[in-house]
Amino acid sequence: MKMFRIRKGDNVMVIAGKDADKDVPRKVLKILRKHDRILVEKVNLVKRHMRANPYAQQPGGIVEKEMPIHISNVMVVCPACHKPTRVGYRRIESEGKEKKVRFCKKCNEVME
Ligand SMILES: [Zn+2]
Incomplete structure (x- = not known):
């Protein structure tokens, strides 16, 4: 998808x-x-x-x-750096589960 x-x-x-x-x-x-x-x-x-x-x-x-x-x-x-940005996806581990989160390609902050 x-x-x-x-x-x-x-x-x-x-x-x-x-x-x-x-x-x-x-x-x-x-x-x-x-x-x-x-x-x-x-x-x-x-x-x-x-x-x-x-x-x-x-x-x-x-x-x-x-x-x-x-x-x-x-x-x-981006809610962190307040700039228009491109969004990337990254896998993180959270409570033993793998999860996909979005992040800002400018400041690298996770956007959730
Ligand atoms: Zn940002």
Whole structure:
């Protein structure tokens, strides 16, 4: 199986596309594995016209909604060195079991 280096809840930097912003880390909301895409908070927003739904007490109007972007457009921001980085995998032993963890290729810190 292909390794997915980005996880839900990670902070990422958008490096390509119309919402590229290399200064602001943004949170990953959802991973769409099948399509190699992710949803990132406030990135690739589209306006949707919502019909009012009186049963759900939902007012109609325009709402903004994130659309998925390709994972190659982002880099994970390392929680230790706060830089956009590439992520590697490393095996470690923990309580007698071997475990795979992610690490930052810049500062070498484990990212869990
Ligand atoms: Zn780092």
